Amino acid sequence: MSSLSPIAEHLNSSDSARAPIATRDNIARSGLAIGAGAAWLLLAFITLRWPDLGDWGRGPELAIAASALGAALIAGALLGTIWEPGAARLRRATPWLLALGLFLSVWQATTAKLGILPQPFFPPPHAILEVFIEDWAKLGQSVAASVKLELLGFLVGAAGGFVTGVLLGWSRAFGYWAHPIMRLIGPLPAIAWLPIAFYAFPSSWSASIFLIGLTTGFPVTVLTWSGVASVNSSYYDVARTLGASRLFLVFKVAIPAALPHVFVGLFMGLGASFAVLVTAEMMGVKAGLGFYLQWAQGWAAYANMYAALLVMSLMCTSFVTLLFKIRDRLLSYKKADVQW
Amino acid sequence: MVRLATVAKAGSEAGMDLEFRNVSHRFVLEGAPLPVLDRISLKVARGEFVALLGPSGCGKSTLLRLVAGLEPPSDGEVVADGQTIVGPDPSRVVMFQDPTLFPWRNVRDNVALGLEAQGVLRTGRARIDETLRLVGLERFAKAYPHQLSGGMAQRVALARALVNDPELLILDEPLGKLDSLTRLSMQGEIVNLWRDAGFTTLLVTHDIEEALLMATRIIVLSDRPASIKADIRIDRPYPRHRGNSDLVTTRREILGLLGFEAAW
Ligand SMILES: Nc1ncnc2c1ncn2[C@@H]1O[C@H](COP(=O)(O)OP(=O)(O)OP(=O)(O)O)[C@@H](O)[C@H]1O
Numbered sequence: 001m002s003s004l005s006p007i008a009e010h011l012n013s014s015d016s017a018r019a020p021i022a023t024r025d026n027i028a029r030s031g032l033a034i035g036a037g038a039a040w041l042l043l044a045f046i047t048l049r050w051p052d053l054g055d056w057g058r059g060p061e062l063a064i065a066a067s068a069l070g071a072a073l074i075a076g077a078l079l080g081t082i083w084e085p086g087a088a089r090l091r092r093a094t095p096w097l098l099a100l101g102l103f104l105s106v107w108q109a110t111t112a113k114l115g116i117l118p119q120p121f122f123p124p125p126h127a128i129l130e131v132f133i134e135d136w137a138k139l140g141q142s143v144a145a146s147v148k149l150e151l152l153g154f155l156v157g158a159a160g161g162f163v164t165g166v167l168l169g170w171s172r173a174f175g176y177w178a179h180p181i182m183r184l185i186g187p188l189p190a191i192a193w194l195p196i197a198f199y200a201f202p203s204s205w206s207a208s209i210f211l212i213g214l215t216t217g218f219p220v221t222v223l224t225w226s227g228v229a230s231v232n233s234s235y236y237d238v239a240r241t242l243g244a245s246r247l248f249l250v251f252k253v254a255i256p257a258a259l260p261h262v263f264v265g266l267f268m269g270l271g272a273s274f275a276v277l278v279t280a281e282m283m284g285v286k287a288g289l290g291f292y293l294q295w296a297q298g299w300a301a302y303a304n305m306y307a308a309l310l311v312m313s314l315m316c317t318s319f320v321t322l323l324f325k326i327r328d329r330l331l332s333y334k335k336a337d338v339q340w
Numbered sequence: 341m342v343r344l345a346t347v348a349k350a351g352s353e354a355g356m357d358l359e360f361r362n363v364s365h366r367f368v369l370e371g372a373p374l375p376v377l378d379r380i381s382l383k384v385a386r387g388e389f390v391a392l393l394g395p396s397g398c399g400k401s402t403l404l405r406l407v408a409g410l411e412p413p414s415d416g417e418v419v420a421d422g423q424t425i426v427g428p429d430p431s432r433v434v435m436f437q438d439p440t441l442f443p444w445r446n447v448r449d450n451v452a453l454g455l456e457a458q459g460v461l462r463t464g465r466a467r468i469d470e471t472l473r474l475v476g477l478e479r480f481a482k483a484y485p486h487q488l489s490g491g492m493a494q495r496v497a498l499a500r501a502l503v504n505d506p507e508l509l510i511l512d513e514p515l516g517k518l519d520s521l522t523r524l525s526m527q528g529e530i531v532n533l534w535r536d537a538g539f540t541t542l543l544v545t546h547d548i549e550e551a552l553l554m555a556t557r558i559i560v561l562s563d564r565p566a567s568i569k570a571d572i573r574i575d576r577p578y579p580r581h582r583g584n585s586d587l588v589t590t591r592r593e594i595l596g597l598l599g600f601e602a603a604w
Pocket residue numbers: 367368369374376394395396397398399400401402403437546564
């Protein structure tokens with residue numbers, strides 16, 4: 001992209017709308033797309049024609065995939081003006097595709113071909129592809145196990161934290177008992193419970209739910225509490241003069257008003273819970289991506305580790321995306337602040 | 341805007357009489373007591389339109405909070421229709437100094453708040469639409485508060501109050517933030533509504549002209565702690581004109597009471 005800022009981009013796009021034929025912008029864009037295609041073709045070429053130093057499978061598959069993508073990009077660059085909507089969507093991704101193609105080519109060259117990066121710690125791209133092709137079932141099971149554990153733990157913690165937070169903000173009697181407990185236990189890293197939890201709970205799985213819940217629950221509690229406590233008191237005045245009951249004040253005034261805070265807590269809790277998830281899977285639960293990572297380490301299967309890391313980050317980012325989606329839906333009355 | 345008699349109960353059973361019996365109120369500010377109201381005694385008859393005038397910070401909003409039942413007075417009592425006020429009641433609705441709309445509810449749901457709180461939302465749908473039309477906001481029913489202008493937000497707040505069919509309408513500088521034209525038309529609207537519906541109205545304002553154009557009675561309050569300085573009846577037919585010589589005389593009288601004899 002030639003534009004430097006969103007404003008410049010805006011100006012450019014209105015420019016090209018006026019003169020859609022072969023402007024300098026269009027030529028630059030097509031050039032970029034052809035470059036991106038070339039980068040992927042280069043990757044395919046390196047992979048296939050430059051002999052590997054060692055024995056890594058799945059080179060041909062990688063080459064086929066890379067050349068297919070490269071060819072598609074070049075075709076897209078040449079036909080872009082014909083099918084404008086598709087081209088527009090691809091255009092945003094082109095710089096990334098170019099960078100990625102180059103990155104993979106360099107990676108391929110410095111690992112499998114030249115051996116500059118020490119082996120076996122840095123497996124080449126087609127070794128990682130091999131993991132996905134040959135071990136997808138085990139990876140899939142691990143993802144399913146991790147998602148289940150994370151989701152359950154997070155939901156338990158979020159629900160518990162939310163209820164505790166609302167009660168803390170609302171009931172003095174509850175606060176009297178819960179506040180000291182929360183102050184004592186909340187800041188303790190949940191991992192510290194790990195040795196005890198694995199013995200005290202009937203299974204390491206239920207212990208992990210507890211730990212993830214605890215980690216999620218603390219920030220959710222604090223933020224919900226402060227959200228409820230900071231509700232503008234004139235909201236209550238308005239509702240009370242209109243005949244609102246106590247329940248109405250809690251559910252229709254305090255909670256909706258506190259919801260933006262609650263989501264801050266949920267995001268903090270979610271981020272922290274990933275660390276506990278992976279640790280718990282590594283230390284006790286014999287399933288999930290954390291366990292897969294550790295198992296791969298035991299076999300010095302470095303390609304498997306990178307594959308698991310990639311899958312894990314996709315899983316975590318999906319959770320965050322999902323939470324953003326829910327937030328945007330529930331807080332649709334606000335102008336969106338950040339776009340995840 | 342449409343006139344709408346059906347929003348309010350017609351006839352003589354509408355409205356509420358009010359009595360302040362020796363009401364005093366204190367706050368505590370930085371450890372020291374801050375007397376705000378000083379032995380206020382006042383009777384307001386059913387259907388009257390009473391304007392409260394006084395210097396800023398003298399205790400006008402506080403007086404309204406006591407009537408609304410949001411706070412108990414430190415001394416004395418406020419009596420509505422023979423019963424001492426001990427808490428809020430939807431028959432006494434307030435339009436606050438700020439519109440305080442709920443930002444997470446659209447205009448329609450903000451107006452519906454009272455009916456929802458009283459559990460009569462289902463039967464009140466038509467009323468909500470009528471009231472929205474009354475304040476000229478039917479096209480903005482789905483808009484959220486941050487999408488409204490200041491004047492529109494004030495009108496939503498007015499609709500939110502009116503939809504409850506109040507017997508006492510409490511207005512705390514409701515038009516303070518509006519431009520002078522919107523202000524004029526809203527003054528007329530509120531007077532029309534009051535004349536149609538017959539509720540009792542308490543209006544706090546810092547605008548003498550507004551009080552003179554709208555009220556049947558003006559109470560002038562002293563500086564803090566507020567006590568009643570004057571109780572002036574305005575027996576003029578509506579619509580009133582600001583140039584009217586009686587009103588001009590009363591205006592000068594009130595300015596004198598507030599300590600601005602020299603001002604024109
Ligand atoms: N909750 C409170 N705690 C302490 N002091 C208060 C409180 N509410 C109001 N006051 C004080 O009471 C006095 C009267 O306040 P009030 O809001 O009734 O004034 P007002 O006449 O409505 O003024 P304005 O015309 O500026 O709105 C002020 O001096 C204010 O500082």
